[in-house]
Amino acid sequence: MNDLNAIVESAQLAFAQAHAPADLENAKAQFLGKTGRITELMKGMAALSVEEKKSRGASINLAKQAIEAALNQRRQQLADAELQAQLQAEALDVTLPGRQRGQGGLHPVSLTLERIESIFGSMGFDVAQGPEIESDWFNFTALNTPQDHPARSMHDTFYVEGGTAEAPNLLRTHTSPMQIRHAVQHVKKYRAASQVQAEGLFSGDMPEIRVIAPGRTYRVDSDATHSPMFHQCEGLWIGQNVSFKDLKFVFTDFCRTFFENNDLVLRFRPSFFPFTEPSAEIDIQFPSGPLAGRWLEVAGSGQVHPNVIRNMGLDPEKYIGFAFGMGPDRLTMLRYGVNDLRLFFDGDIRFLSQFQ
Numbered sequence: 001m002n003d004l005n006a007i008v009e010s011a012q013l014a015f016a017q018a019h020a021p022a023d024l025e026n027a028k029a030q031f032l033g034k035t036g037r038i039t040e041l042m043k044g045m046a047a048l049s050v051e052e053k054k055s056r057g058a059s060i061n062l063a064k065q066a067i068e069a070a071l072n073q074r075r076q077q078l079a080d081a082e083l084q085a086q087l088q089a090e091a092l093d094v095t096l097p098g099r100q101r102g103q104g105g106l107h108p109v110s111l112t113l114e115r116i117e118s119i120f121g122s123m124g125f126d127v128a129q130g131p132e133i134e135s136d137w138f139n140f141t142a143l144n145t146p147q148d149h150p151a152r153s154m155h156d157t158f159y160v161e162g163g164t165a166e167a168p169n170l171l172r173t174h175t176s177p178m179q180i181r182h183a184v185q186h187v188k189k190y191r192a193a194s195q196v197q198a199e200g201l202f203s204g205d206m207p208e209i210r211v212i213a214p215g216r217t218y219r220v221d222s223d224a225t226h227s228p229m230f231h232q233c234e235g236l237w238i239g240q241n242v243s244f245k246d247l248k249f250v251f252t253d254f255c256r257t258f259f260e261n262n263d264l265v266l267r268f269r270p271s272f273f274p275f276t277e278p279s280a281e282i283d284i285q286f287p288s289g290p291l292a293g294r295w296l297e298v299a300g301s302g303q304v305h306p307n308v309i310r311n312m313g314l315d316p317e318k319y320i321g322f323a324f325g326m327g328p329d330r331l332t333m334l335r336y337g338v339n340d341l342r343l344f345f346d347g348d349i350r351f352l353s354q355f356q
């Protein structure tokens with residue numbers, strides 16, 4: 001009997017010393033496994049008489065049950081401990097301060113572009129996008145800009161590799177090439193639909209072209225009010241009966257809405273652009289505030305030149321309209337009272353975050 005008690009005690013001790021499930025299973029094998037001590041005792045009963053077997057067997061069974069009970073208890077303890085440890089490890093301290101995620105916002109010039117798009121959108125203008133690497137044809141030639149025009153000089157324009165000597169590629173110096181690109185697509189679409197006129201300048205009927213084209217533009221220029229990369233937004237309205245008075249109405253309405261000031265005064269000052277005739281520079285004047293009384297130039301504009309209308313694929317006897325090109329950077333400076341354009345492109349968060 002004593003030997004059995006000793007075995008049970010040593011099993012209890014071995015189980016208590018097992019701190020991981022694998023250790024516990026090893027310890028179990030020492031007692032209950034094929035060559036375990038209890039199993040060996042069972043085997044040893046073969047030589048006993050029937051009477052002896054009965055009482056010895058019962059005692060061994062009791063010891064075995066005691067060992068199994070100790071084993072199960074320890075298994076449960078280890079499982080509980082593991083669960084506790086896991087809960088501890090995954091515990092959330094809800095009293096810790098939250099982690100801040102820096103929130104981004106739109107650049108002030110992007111805010112202006114969105115504003116321009118929504119105002120012109122409300123007047124029925126589409127928005128078109130085009131390439132920043134442009135060909136000589138779209139940037140100059142198609143816009144009636146002659147070979148000897150100063151804008152074509154190396155000093156004013158970033159030429160890039162890839163074109164030919166007669167037709168170099170360049171970073172577009174304005175968004176005006178989008179007038180041609182967009183109109184050509186528009187005409188193509190309605191020429192295909194009209195069936196009447198397959199070739200030549202189109203003089204059939206089509207819906208009006210009404211579009212703005214905002215985007216980045218480039219010139220060799222850099223000071224407080226000029227940046228080598230800047231933004232422009234082109235506007236184009238072509239139809240059968242679109243006049244300069246429509247230009248005045250549309251642009252006046254735009255400026256007053258943009259600056260939220262119905263007393264804003266506009267001046268259309270005669271000027272020259274190769275792609276418009278007549279041409280006008282558009283100045284605005286605030287009735288009050290820090291800029292009151294000064295004429296501020298915001299756009300170039302004019303009635304689209306017949307040669308440009310032709311390059312759009314349209315018959316200038318039938319189609320007429322106006323175009324304008326404005327500077328969203330300038331509009332942003334005026335709207336927020338910023339006096340150095342370069343601030344917009346330095347990427348200083350302290351400056352940019354003020355517009356959110």
Ligand code: DAH
Pocket residue numbers: 173174175176234235273275276299300301302303322323324325326
């Ligand atoms: N493209 C001209 C520039 O960059 C601006 C301009 C003038 C655009 C007259 C126009 C226009 O559409 O009609 O200086």
